[in-house]
Amino acid sequence: MKNLGAEIRSWAGSIGAAIVCALLIGIFVIQPTKVMGHSMDPTLHDQQRIFISKLSHTFRYEPKYGDIVIIDSRVDRSRTLMDDIEEHPLISLFTGEGENEIIYVKRVIGKPGDALEFKDHKVYRNGEALDEPYLNETMNYSSNEKLVVPEGHIFVMGDNRNNSKDSRSIGFIPLDHVLGIKL
Template identity: 80%
Template sequence: MKKIGTEIRSWVTSIVIAFGCALLIGVFVIQPTKVSGHSMDPTLHDTQRIFISKLSHTFRYEPKYGDIVIVDSRVDRARSFLDDLEEHPLISLFKGGDDRIVYVKRVIGKPGDVLEFKNHKVYRNGEALDEPYLNEPMNYTSPDKVTVPAGHFFVMGDNRNNSKDSRNIGTVPLDHILGIKM
């Protein structure tokens, strides 16, 4: 009987350690995620699985222009470490996480950039962006210029005519950029 108890304790310990390692890796290093919707067509497709590097979020370094990022769309609230834990796939599996708050988008503007939307194109600092990943012209235009504030980023989906992005939610703070597609 004592041998069975030792064996069970050994298994439980191994499972707890494996769960802890998976949690740490998923929160700080790399995490799988699923694309939900068509806002990144044709680059990424609905239900496609991708891996994101969490190192940019862990060490707070800025993404580059054109990077595909995963963002917390609740830009009007502060994020905490508890948010990072709750969004981990293992935790959200038990908790029933809300995938609708996490968007997959492309970085278009960085702090200090001035963006314009005219002639079916995006202009950054007066220059039209070359965006070969788009499959149709953007229907959105605006007479207003957007200046990206310090510590924030402007993100857009590749399917510009079917994307909820910074045009809707506003600029995204650096701490709301959860990772970069690998």
């Protein structure tokens, strides 16, 4: 009986260590996620599983133009480490919460200091029309406003421009709201 108790404690310790490692890896290094909706069609599809590198979020570095990023769309509030923990897929197994509707998958269009314009069915960055071969239809959105991306923020859009809730409606994305970059 003594050996059985020691064996159970050994297994419990190993399982506990594995769970802690999975949490740490998922919060700080790499995490699977699911695309919800059609805003990234045709590049990514509804319910498609993707992996994201969390290193940009962990070390607070700026994504590159064209990167597909995962963002927290609640741009009017600050993020904390607790947000990262609560959004981890392993935690949602225990809490019973499903995929998070505040997490968006989008493409980086503008970085700090960029001037963006939307005219002639195209996006212009710093006066130059973007070459966007990933789009499958002409963008219907236009605006007379010139937007300048503030320091510490990015501007994101979905590839399905006519069916995407993105920076045009939610505003500039603080860099700490960029949760990762698609691998």
